[in-house]
Amino acid sequence: MTTAPELPVSARGCPVLHGESFAAHSRQVYEQLREQGPAGWAEIAPGVHALVVTARRAAVDMLNDPATYAKDSRLWGDLASGRVPADSPVLPLMGWRPSVLYADDEVHARLRSAMDDCIARISPHRLREITRRSALTLVSRIAEQGRADLMADFADTLPLLVFAELLGCPSDMAARMVRSCQILISTSPDAAQGAIDFAGLLFELIRLRHQEPGDDLTSWMLGHDAGLSDEETLHQLYCAVGAGVIPTAAWVGWALHLLLRDDSYAGSLAAGTVTVRRALEKALWVRSPMANFSVHYARRDTSLHGVPVPAGAPVLVSHAAANTDPALPADLGYDNRSHLAWSAGPHRCPAVSQATVIAQTGIETALDQLWDMQLAVTDEEVPLRHGPFHQCPVAMPVTFRPKSAAAIAAAAAPEGGTQ
Numbered sequence: 053m054t055t056a057p058e059l060p061v062s063a064r065g066c067p068v069l070h071g072e073s074f075a076a077h078s079r080q081v082y083e084q085l086r087e088q089g090p091a092g093w094a095e096i097a098p099g100v101h102a103l104v105v106t107a108r109r110a111a112v113d114m115l116n117d118p119a120t121y122a123k124d125s126r127l128w129g130d131l132a133s134g135r136v137p138a139d140s141p142v143l144p145l146m147g148w149r150p151s152v153l154y155a156d157d158e159v160h161a162r163l164r165s166a167m168d169d170c171i172a173r174i175s176p177h178r179l180r181e182i183t184r185r186s187a188l189t190l191v192s193r194i195a196e197q198g199r200a201d202l203m204a205d206f207a208d209t210l211p212l213l214v215f216a217e218l219l220g221c222p223s224d225m226a227a228r229m230v231r232s233c234q235i236l237i238s239t240s241p242d243a244a245q246g247a248i249d250f251a252g253l254l255f256e257l258i259r260l261r262h263q264e265p266g267d268d269l270t271s272w273m274l275g276h277d278a279g280l281s282d283e284e285t286l287h288q289l290y291c292a293v294g295a296g297v298i299p300t301a302a303w304v305g306w307a308l309h310l311l312l313r314d315d316s317y318a319g320s321l322a323a324g325t326v327t328v329r330r331a332l333e334k335a336l337w338v339r340s341p342m343a344n345f346s347v348h349y350a351r352r353d354t355s356l357h358g359v360p361v362p363a364g365a366p367v368l369v370s371h372a373a374a375n376t377d378p379a380l381p382a383d384l385g386y387d388n389r390s391h392l393a394w395s396a397g398p399h400r401c402p403a404v405s406q407a408t409v410i411a412q413t414g415i416e417t418a419l420d421q422l423w424d425m426q427l428a429v430t431d432e433e434v435p436l437r438h439g440p441f442h443q444c445p446v447a448m449p450v451t452f453r454p455k456s457a458a459a460i461a462a463a464a465a466p467e468g469g470t471q
């Protein structure tokens with residue numbers, strides 16, 4: 053494999069998995085990493101280095117070896133010894149919180165059982181209906197313009213509207229939640245304030261649902277047999293929203309891109325559900341929404357498929373690179389589910405079917421309402437948002453036939469009195 057000559061390297065001579073060059077040339081950076089073997093060192097933020105696993109087999113082995121690899125980021129040697137800048141952009145996702153994402157062994161089992169049981173209580177029918185109404189609300193805001201950015205105007209906000217309702221936010225709180233999360237997931241300097249506002253809002257919501265329990269995730273979490281404290285409940289809800297919003301938005305964006313660009317879908321958009329499902333499955337293989345994540349720390353010095361792994365070093369799985377591993381059979385296709393987009397092992401995403409309902413219903417609703425939709429850019433390479441963790445398009449400009457917003461508002465009426 054040749055390495056693109058313009059790619060920068062870190063002060064330690066490692067590939068750079070962040071910033072403008074990574075956002076523009078991520079596939080070449082994965083090739084650069086593969087040259088080091090099944091896992092290689094990369095700079096994931098200025099001055100912060102991690103091992104990144106690019107080989108699928110090595111990734112699966114690590115994800116299924118919790119006795120050797122832990123999720124608890126308090127084991128992170130460079131962080132403990134002050135070598136990670138306090139304002140590093142990777143800390144909001146890698147810094148420890150008392151949530152399922154950073155827990156191991158029995159603690160993880162307890163928090164995960166609460167997460168799994170509460171997520172399982174979401175009725176698929178109700179989820180579809182919430183998503184359809186939320187999608188119609190967003191579509192009605194752009195319908196008359198005949199053009200939109202499907203990321204900013206649709207995909208980024210859709211999961212937030214859905215989560216606000218699933219969490220049981222009254223409508224004034226829902227608007228504040230959407231706003232604080234939009235700031236939190238932005239890369240703006242206000243992101244830290246957005247995180248504080250969102251946590252404060254969850255605290256308010258927990259107090260409210262103690263007084264008035266409802267049919268929602270917050271009340272279910274508070275009432276779960278695991279007996280979570282208010283603080284633990286807050287962190288599980290924060291984790292569910294934090295882990296769910298950007299990947300779901302990115303997934304919607306990539307599947308729409310495939311549907312609008314890829315010739316194999318051309319002319320079959322009207323075929324509906326099957327076509328959308330095929331595009332969603334393919335997007336998980338070729339554009340894994342979590343690009344590099346599943347951060348683990350070796351509990352002791354070890355090696356992974358021959359690569360030395362020092363104790364306390366962060367080891368990330370490149371879900372994006374593992375899914376495009378040249379060692380995979382060439383004729384694998386996209387219909388099987390052996391990709392790593394949802395990760396694997398004890399921390400595999402607990403919300404696969406719920407995220408699928410949101411993404412599929414959202415896309416179907418948009419395509420159903422906005423006719424003759426076309427991408428407004430011709431570039432083959434879609435620019436990505438900065439940062440090592442997510443593979444998310446910056447923007448998805450489209451044009452479509454303008455339509456009266458009132459007609460869409462009529463379509464947003466609840467179905468069959470289910471709400």
Ligand code: HEM
Pocket residue numbers: 152153154164167291292293295296297299300303336340341342345346347371392393394395398399400401402403406407410
């Ligand atoms: C409804 C939307 C979603 C929710 C509520 C959600 C929630 C979660 C939660 C709570 C975890 C932590 C599980 C644990 O540590 O035991 C997790 C992990 C994960 N999720 Fe999701 N998720 C959503 C959508 C997605 C999407 C669309 C993707 C990408 C296709 C994704 C990929 C992942 C991955 C790769 C992990 C493993 C993270 C790690 O080990 O560090 N998730 N998710």
